[in-house]
Amino acid sequence: MLGARHELAEDSSPEANMKKAIDLWAAMPAVVAYDQRRRRGQEPVEAREDLDYSANFLWMTFGEEQVPEVVEAFNVSMILYAEHSFNASTFTARVVTSTLSDLHSAVTAAIGALKGPLHGGANEAVMHTFDEIGIRSEESLEEAATRAKAWMEEALAQKKKVMGFGHRVYKHGDSRVPTMKAALDKMIAHYGRPELLGLYNGLEQAMDEAKAIKPNLDYPAGPTYHLMGFDTQTFTPLFVASRITGWTAHVMEQVASNSLIRPLSEYNGPEERHVP
Ligand SMILES: CC(C)(COP(=O)(O)OP(=O)(O)OC[C@H]1O[C@@H](n2cnc3c(N)ncnc32)[C@H](O)[C@@H]1OP(=O)(O)O)[C@@H](O)C(=O)NCCC(=O)NCCS
Structure with a gap:
């Protein structure tokens, strides 16, 4: 419009x-x-x-x-x-x-x-993961981390893709994450919500131990927006x-500097079929 x-x-x-x-x-x-x-x-x-x-x-x-x-x-x-x-x-x-x-x-x-x-939908998917594990405001950082680790181990055992982890280009960590994680840490301290850091740490640790896959930007961005009050x-x-x-x-x-973008595809289906 x-x-x-x-x-x-x-x-x-x-x-x-x-x-x-x-x-x-x-x-x-x-x-x-x-x-x-x-x-x-x-x-x-x-x-x-x-x-x-x-x-x-x-x-x-x-x-x-x-x-x-x-x-x-x-x-x-x-x-x-x-x-x-x-x-x-x-x-x-x-x-x-x-x-x-x-x-x-x-x-x-x-x-x-x-x-x-x-x-980009991964930042919402990260929050759905947190919700599925369950955000318990009365919980300590350690308790939340333990539950998150168990959730991740189960998800990986079921060969699930966990959103907020991995990147097509960054194979050893997304260079944007440390800056966003520092912002998240400040928000966790500001709103007094250590249980969210517990969930964050637990998932990150379990993924690292199991597959050495690192978080991408959407991982710290999701809970940061949640803390600020965004739906x-x-x-x-x-x-x-x-x-x-x-x-x-x-x-x-x-x-x-335009030129039509028109890639070719490589056909790998059945050989040419006879037309009766
Ligand atoms: C971003 C993404 C598509 C990159 O994919 P990719 O470069 O093709 O990585 P691959 O699919 O080759 O992954 C290699 C292996 O790691 C696994 N893997 C990659 N990301 C994973 C994730 N987030 N959760 C679980 N396993 C994952 C793959 O299953 C694959 O395992 P396998 O070798 O046992 O089959 C992928 O990491 C992903 O789906 N991440 C979740 C979505 C997400 O957060 N997107 C935002 C990106 S900024």
Whole structure:
């Protein structure tokens, strides 16, 4: 809808694409914040000119100003999610752009690719794992870790894929994780929720011992958003709001030096069959 109604909808010049990218990026906090609010039966909250991007995003979601530690942790997540080279959704945006389609169509397709749990949907899936294990606020860090380890051992014995772990590119750990984990640690201390750290540590340790697979960015991001008060359904839209920047930058690069992306596939089915 934002694309169809944009005054430059049919224009893919560099200037028009830059304007559309900035407009889209600016609109996303309102869209994501109101999506959560309407689910909770709440009215939309007006944007505030005096707040920065992250402080305003939280303001529009919760209708209350957040303390600087919370704003900073949210800001860290937005920066880490903003751009990440040729991941599946960015590649999707490039493919759509390469057909000379428009920026909004490329972003719409990218959102579809990001939604899957093997990609951006993983931050929500991490929270579903925590919920399945059970978040018990009265529990100590050690008790929670023990239950989480047992859950992971069982999941791996059943050959389950556990979301929030592993990466197509980083085979020895995701370089974004230490920064996001530090933000999560601050949120755990801020909200006084050691049992969440117990679950986090237990799963991480058990996965490392069993398969030496390390967490990816979605692993610390999920519980961080949970602590801040976001609904789990909002986690992947938060990722979208940030990744708009990366996707649209790639769209503009693709337009600047375009060539249709059209891979060949290697056929490995049955040999040519006789047509009677
Ligand atoms: C991201 C991902 C798709 C990368 O996959 P990949 O590079 O193809 O890794 P592989 O599928 O080759 O995995 C190698 C082995 O590790 C296992 N593995 C990888 N990630 C795993 C996970 N999250 N949980 C359990 N096992 C996992 C595979 O099952 C495979 O085991 P096998 O050799 O016994 O068959 C994969 O790690 C995954 O599905 N992770 C969970 C989803 C997720 O968090 N996505 C967000 C990424 S930022």
